[in-house]
Amino acid sequence: MIYLYFLVAIAVVIAAQRLNDLRAKRVLFLLLGAALLCAPLFDRNDATFNVLADAGIFVLLALGLNIVVGFAGLLDLGYAAFFAIGAYAYAMMASPQFNLHLPFWLLLFLAAAFAAIFGIILGAPTLRLRGDYLAIVTLGFGEIVPQIFQNLTKYTGGPNGIGALDFPSFFGRSFGQSTIPYYYVVLALIALALFFAYNLRDSRLGRAWMAIREDELAARHMGINTTAVKLAAFALGASFSGLAGVVFAAKLSLVSPDLFQFQVSVLIVSMLVLGGMGNIPGVIVGALVLVLVNNVVLPQANTIAASAGLHVDFGNYHFFIYGAILVGIMLFRPEGLLPSRQRKEELHHAAA
């Protein structure tokens, strides 16, 4: 059953990519949205919506990182840091930790703002860096942030993290243990993220990002303030991640440093590479495919193996499996499953 959701969503996104007519595209996305909105009326399986909400959180993360890496061409290997900042913002301000119980909805905005500020703080020292150098610095940032949360035991609960986070409530009604309300929040946030991402792409700012990705020096000669434009990419990308972090923390009702390790950043970058960097439908597909593999296929493979009398934990092999997928993609379809026209041509030229 869960496969059906993923396959339908992936199929619709791919179909939308193939359509040239903007209006038809929009209709298709709206239909998918409506179907997803109605799904809990027919299917009351909480576990399904738990996986779907997780998938949605990763779609949000992928859309956010796509702004930084895909649009502006700034390779960020520490993106999970902003996810952590969003999650910890919720954990510290909506839990018994400091006896602060700010509302979930307010914290969504606050966390997005915090993450954006940290995006700028990270961005500022890296402005002169490019390519591999930038990747190394962002990687460092991605390592530092969970370390800080781990070591500031007094405020963050150290390695154990913070638990018993508040359940969000909507007009006085608590979300409770059900995952369906989170699923709805995630859907709404994705809709918002898509609206922003498409608008940004087709705007002055999006064009400036493309220009600095293509040739930063020439962009500066066109009067583009590359400093401001890059910082905007870092801040906006990070804010998506901050939103995702809040929902993630609230749903789990727990945060701890090990949830935001380097592998999370790698996972999100892999989603972009797999799906097609810079292309919005592409990165959605990339996120859905990897969550499907990670959260559905691998656990099921375990069950099947166990029933056959084998004791294998496929979860332990997930890096091997991503690795194989990524190597395969790089060899046979380096532009990703669903690339933008730009990226496709770029890689064709590079090969030629």
Place this chain on the structure above:
Amino acid sequence: MLRLEGVTKRFGELVAVNDLSLNVAAGSISAIIGPNGAGKSTVFNIVSGIYRPSAGEIFFEDARIDGWPTHRIAAAGIARTFQNIRLFSFMAAIDNVLAGEDAHLHARLWDSLLHTPRQRREEKAARERARELLRFVGLEGVAETYARNLPYGSQRRLEIGRALASRPKLLLLDEPAAGMNPREKGELADLVAAIRERGITVLLIEHDMGLVMRVSDEITVLDYGQRIASGKPAEIRSNPRVIAAYLGTAVA
């Protein structure tokens, strides 16, 4: 309009530009010529803000601009092209031109995020101007083609179109005729003249003497980073130091 006073640029021991003073009159077409390695492109890179001069001052319309960041110099009204074309390769021709308009657009972050009516109006007008500029440089038919996929001569013209989009008062052209055939060079000369007609001052670096002599009002000759001559085309043509610099001279 543009005035260099005693500009020197050293790279370690190498003096690429040595105590250069230069005056470009508003509305003129001026050229900088000289053998390879004479420091011509370095002068452009200093004026456009890639390098800071080691000594000397640069004035543009009475503002001292040396030390300004590149994007500010561009916004102040100095646009340029590059010796080795630097277009945004995987952007459509029209998007290249639109990127050139950036400094004159007012959309803020919120406008870009929300596509406010003001943003829509501005984009529409900008697109209109971009089309007009593409027509001006003779590329109206290829607006949606990626810069990378245009023929060489068209890429040179697109780069000029993109530079014009930033509404410069002064346009720096770095070897615009390089790699062009005679017909394309002729068209380029017409284009440069048409640019001046628009009230834009042009300063160009060029090796093609035919073109330089044809379009320039004023020529400055550099050799080893120093100005060895300047004047009208006819004066330059007969200047013995210039001839010596180009053809070499017997060691006394």
